[in-house]
Amino acid sequence: MLLGALVSAGVPLEVVAGAVDAVAPEHVALTPETVSRNGFAATRLHVDVADSSTHRTWRDVAALLAAAGLPDAVRLRAHATFERLAVAEAAVHGTSPEDVHFHEVGALDAIADVVGVCAGLAHLGLDALVVSPVAVGSGRVHGAHGEMPVPPPAVAELLRGVPSHAGPGERELCTPTGAALLTAHATSYGVQPAMTVRVVGVGAGGRDPATHANVLRLFVGEAASETPNGTDGPLLLETNVDDLDPRLWPNVLAALLTAGASDAWLVPILMKKGRPAHTLHALVSAVHADAVRTEIFRQTSTIGLREIAIGKTALDRDMRTVQVDGHEVHVKLALHNGVVVNAQPEYDDVVRAATSTGRPVKEVLADAVAASRPLVTRTAPDL
Ligand SMILES: O=C([S-])c1cc(C(=O)S)c[n+]([C@@H]2O[C@H](COP(=O)(O)O)[C@@H](O)[C@H]2O)c1
Ligand code: NI
Secondary structure: OHHHHHHHOOOOHHHHHHHHHHHOOOOOEEEEEEEEEOOEEEEEEEEEOOOOOOOEEHHHHHHHHHHOOOOHHHHHHHHHHHHHHHHHHHHHHOOOHHHOEEOHHHOHHHHHHHHHHHHHHHHHOOOOOEEOOEEEEOOEEEEOOEEEEOOOHHHHHHOOOOOEEEEOOOOEOOOHHHHHHHHHHOOEEOOOOOEEEEEEEEEEOOOOOOOOOOEEEEEEEEEOOOOOOOOOOOEEEEEEEOOOOHHHHHHHHHHHHHOOOOEEEEEEEEOHHHOEEEEEEEEEOHHHHHHHHHHHHHHOOOOOOEEEEOOOOOOEEEEEEEEEOOEEEEEEEEEEOOEEEEEEEOHHHHHHHHHHHOOOHHHHHHHHHHHHHHHOOOOOOOO
């Protein structure tokens, strides 16, 4: 269903087929078909392999991925997907991920599903993937482990911490491969965020129950731009951390700014049990919130975040230059209702000028401030 949705959303079939053939030890035929699901058109991608019964271990699959001529973006996504599957299978079967023996999941058609979807996602070049609550179905399913409840154990494990619900109907609607793909690549979960949808891909699998259109929809578009207030407005992300090597903090702040935070800073605090710690703060616009959240969880030891919707007042800015000892110093102007209320020399330019003239930085700064003063049109007593 994911493959069908990606192709329906415009991912060229050759992109998907090329990646699958790079990994699969034998040819896999991928054939798109427009099908009807309870009266709605959808794209089904038939995956045909000569042998769909071979079992592989996680090691076998990892070796196939490592040896394949795949772009790194696709290989990393596929590796992460199978690794999630291996960890989940190991948890439910009481073994280690390295020793996991995939049954249905390790067969060639499942490898084609994973690699093809990863190639499609990489092709779309997504900044974010929001997954809505997963319909898992209900009832019972038969497989290599005999009869299992729906969701089967690996799906239940993979969807821990993820919004999901039973139904519709008594059938298995989300397989381990599907759950691994959704959870390995989701950047967040929930309803459709504010966005401008450009394309709607509609994917189908083999089943066409009479109860509903059994399709998976993929909405591709741009995140809505920031609004001054409300849920799509700026957020303050905060977390208290007492167990991170303090030498890492400068890199954490740099990583958050690179991920799109408009500011990131630390405040020393004293936590429970008298522990010295820090509060990490990051100011983000709605469009960068997911990337910054992800970076906080990647770079620090925190396991949760506070998120506060905030309002912001930002003055208009402009840039001018002044000369100090023959050196150019940029000056940032702040305007309130068109009036220049502040003129601040750029400190890095001041240091550069001081270094090249050999004068103390404090003197060059004083000269730069004096040279900038005429740029302030009026001091506003009512501010
Ligand atoms: O292959 C294995 S080990 C396997 C484990 C489980 C568990 O929940 S544990 C379930 N299944 C069933 O296999 C089929 C096919 O799944 P795909 O992910 O390959 O599409 C499905 O019915 C699962 O319930 C297999
Ligand atoms: Ni299993």
